Amino acid sequence: MRVTEPGRFALLPRLGISPTVGSLVHEALDRAIEAAEARSPGAVAVLDAGCGRVSALRAFRPRIARLVGADIHEPSAPLPHLDAFAIVDLCGPGTAFPDSTFDLVLSSFTLEHFADPQAALTNLRHWLRPGGTLVATTVNRRHPFVAAYLGLPDGTRRAIQPLVKATAADAHPLIGACNDPAAVRAALTGAGFVDIRLTTVGHLARAWGRHWPTFALGLAGDLLTRGAPSRRSTIVAVAYAPARMDP
Ligand SMILES: C[S@@+](CC[C@H](N)C(=O)[O-])C[C@H]1O[C@@H](n2cnc3c(N)ncnc32)[C@H](O)[C@@H]1O
DSSP, X not given: OOOOOOGGGGHHHHTTOOSXXXXXXXXXXXXXXXXXXXXXXXXXEEEEETOOSOOGGGGGGXXXXXEEEEESSOOSSOOTTOSEEEEOOTTSOSOSSOTTXXXXXXXXXXXXXXXXXXXXXXXXXXXXXXEEEEEEEEEOTTSHHHHHHHXXXXXXXXXXXXXXXXXXXXXXXXXXXXXXXXXXXXXXXXXXXXXXXXXXXXXXXXXXXXXXXXXXXXXXXXXXXXXXXXXXXXXXXXXXXXXXXXX
């Protein structure tokens, strides 16, 4: 399914809300797939961990030999870009895939939903081949609007989610156990990842931009933290499985 961006998003770069999460993730995936192509020509294997229904990996499909999606729920619609789909609790025992199966794992806007983020990240690290890349995105509690949203009682948040999410199927329970740059870095380190790079970007106007009023609220939030990188709403993490895997 092609997702068309509302025209109002064109305002954002003009107001200094850039780069986008999409462009950072695209660049990171491109670099990771290029490295994987050099290691395993014609055999690049990729996992979309917590795949939902939308994936930045679709743009790279011709360069991926095997693309697997995993999620705790059945997809709400068919996912023809995948070669295989598995129902997996990523925070569970880690037996869904053999160790060293994938060259690249994308886990997009999932950490905020995990009951045990470090267990999930440890699984992802085990499933990556030595030297493989993890690209993960999540929300940043250091942004005051994100902190407020995560702090709402579940019932209130559930009532608001349909206003900001594209469909009801995109509104998932939020936990927020690992949602600031220090916590993400600590969880990645604890899970055994190396060469961890975190970038923060303003993403609220885009994330909440389905309607003008929520777009305007998100834009105010992005402008508020434009000059304070550690408080921007969204974290993009790139990290690597060590070249030699420790048990
Ligand atoms: C906000 S959606 C993101 C979906 C998609 N990756 C994207 O970027 O649009 C979060 C996804 O993580 C999944 N998820 C949450 N907890 C999970 C878990 N413990 N194991 C596997 N998937 C999980 C949800 O079912 C949902 O599909």
